[in-house]
Amino acid sequence: MSFRPVYSLLLKPPFRSSYRSVYLYRMASSQAASKFGLKDSGLIKTQGLIDGKWIDAKDGATISVTNPATNEELGTVPEMGLAETKEAIDAAAKAFPAWSKKTTKERHDILMKLYSLMQEHHEDLARIITLENGKTLAEGRGENAYSASFLEWFAGEAVRTYGEQIPSPLPNVRNVVIKQPVGVVSILTPWNFPSAMITRKLGAALAAGCTAVIKPPPETPFSALALAELARRAGVPDGVINIVTTLKNVGEVGKEMCESKIVKKVSFTGSTGVAKLLAGMAATTLKKVSFEAGGNAPFIVFDDANLDEAVAGAVICKFRGSGQTCVCANRIFVHSSVYAEFASRLSEKVAAFKIGNGLEESTTHGPLIHSRAVEKVVRHVDDAVQKGAQILVGGKAVPNSNFFTPTILADVPVDATLNSEETFGPLAALVKFDTEEEVIKLANATDVGLAGYFFSRDVGRAWRVAEKLEVGMVGINTGLLSQAVIPFGGVKESGLGREGGHGISEYMNEKLMVFGGI
Structure with missing residues (x-):
């Protein structure tokens, strides 16, 4: 049986336009x-x-x-x-x-x-x-x-x-x-x-x-x-x-x-x-x-923290998705007594990262989403360095690409732009602190409050700091929060409502029915 007559009909009006549309769609x-x-x-x-x-x-x-x-x-x-x-x-x-x-x-x-x-x-x-x-x-x-x-x-x-x-x-x-x-x-x-x-x-x-x-x-x-x-x-x-x-x-x-x-x-x-x-x-x-909405997550390392766990937490929390997650650590506060050791250990880990095409097995970190994202990281690094920060690792955009080398900045001043703006890139900014009261004040000095993290082996401090941080979610001795079963969301200008967990209630109305004559 020949299909030529049917094909010929499809090429004649009024079928030609729709057939061509279907053909082009299938080709695309x-x-x-x-x-x-x-x-x-x-x-x-x-x-x-x-x-x-x-x-x-x-x-x-x-x-x-x-x-x-x-x-x-x-x-x-x-x-x-x-x-x-x-x-x-x-x-x-x-x-x-x-x-x-x-x-x-x-x-x-x-x-x-x-x-x-x-x-x-x-x-x-x-x-x-x-x-x-x-x-x-x-x-x-x-x-x-x-x-x-x-x-x-x-x-x-x-x-x-x-x-x-x-x-x-x-x-x-x-x-x-x-x-x-x-x-x-x-x-x-x-x-x-x-x-x-x-x-x-x-x-x-x-x-x-x-x-x-x-x-x-x-x-x-x-x-x-x-x-x-x-x-x-x-x-x-x-x-x-x-x-x-x-x-x-x-x-x-x-x-x-x-x-x-x-x-x-x-x-x-x-x-x-x-x-x-x-x-x-x-x-x-x-x-x-x-x-x-937006986040500006603090990540705090106290003097009694397990540094191996803190470094591992910072790596996953800061650099997952090349720093492009809403719950990424954006400001890393480290107690002055462990600052140098933490910076050294974190630098060693980050220096071993390999950026590249995500499909390549050896790649540890992919590109940023587009050139505008790269430009924002460049702006944040340049601003911090001009104000006295030191580059420990990375600090450079790869020319003619969407890649930015994973970066660690030390001695970042409090007034650096990256402390008030979410970077959304592979940039870890280290800030020293000396007291619990000081770091809580620094951590809360932002209009947003999505997530926060801290590392400490003091149980009393764990409860105390977790309650004082002005965020919707707190990671204590962990750099990972996200799970389907938890209420995900923030406070202040980080948004309204919760997703995951019992978030089905956000999509339902409660209706009261009052029965008389029972």
Whole structure:
């Protein structure tokens, strides 16, 4: 049987335009997939997702996505705008009634299926993270495992959304409280954890019975799109998850995602400045919000600390993701009596780092996300040195690249810019202190308060300092905090609400029902 007549028909109006569009999409997807080198090339999507359909921007505009280690283009995604955002919100609203009416066990099972698919495609998902973000493949694998853990956790939380009965002081009255999903949720995420920052929000939203519109960062959209593809395979119905990709139109897209009366909740991770803008937009309809904003984490080494543990904690806490995590140590305070030894040991470790392409086995640390990130680290180093700091290790940007050598600065003055601005790069700044009171004052001298760390073997001091640090999370004798089971979030200008842990409550409303005549 010949297919030529059918093919000929496809080339004639009105089929020609749509056939050409499909053909070009398949070509673009194929070319992008080949650059990623995945076992399952179907995980690479180069279109947005609205109501279960992979679509381009209405005007055909695209965003180029590059590998920060090589500056090679990995592929393109649509430059969507206001019209596509409204369609995505409408699709989420249409899907909400059926999704919210599913039993908690049904939602649990779908989330667990998605969790299993993320494990099954572990290597491919890790590779996508590495290629678009730049972090090492080992860190990409770690992120995928961390990302999947939120789905497992919130699958369990789905069946634990208990209400309560409250005894009434009135006769013949019974008070009952139930929990219901808020509705359509807007999710806006950063590039530093292109997968985990989505599942931490989306897992809770889906478990609660909400539907979602996701705006991934333009630097790292492929991880979000791969998750959406796996969600479809797991049985998530059309319209429950929608993805709008944008760069130039981010202002109008973000505004609609926050101000739309259809949207009942906004969840954002990013800078404090942007969080304030989005909070103002969301306030126009007084919807629920949760914001994880900027950090400026203190890392304190007391005179009684185990220095081996403190150095190991500083390495993982400061240099994970090349310093591009929101809970990275940004200011390292070291007691004067152990300052020299700590600086020497940390310098020895950092000097052994090898920067390079994250796919190479010997690489310990990848690039920064783009040239603007490099410029900020350069500015912070130059400012500190001009004010008297000494470079112990590194201190240089690699020309014509997104790499900055892992750096340690000693004798950093308190008035250095890096003490008031989050660096978000591989720069460890060492500051001396002499007393507990002095260092707590220094640690708290910032408008933000996401995470803090300290090392001490004194149990009394551990409780005392942990309570006095003005942060939402404290690591005591550890440089790692992040887990799916904990309440993740900050105080002061580091945001509102908590994610992970019992964060499903952020996506639910409590409803009181008072029964009379009982």
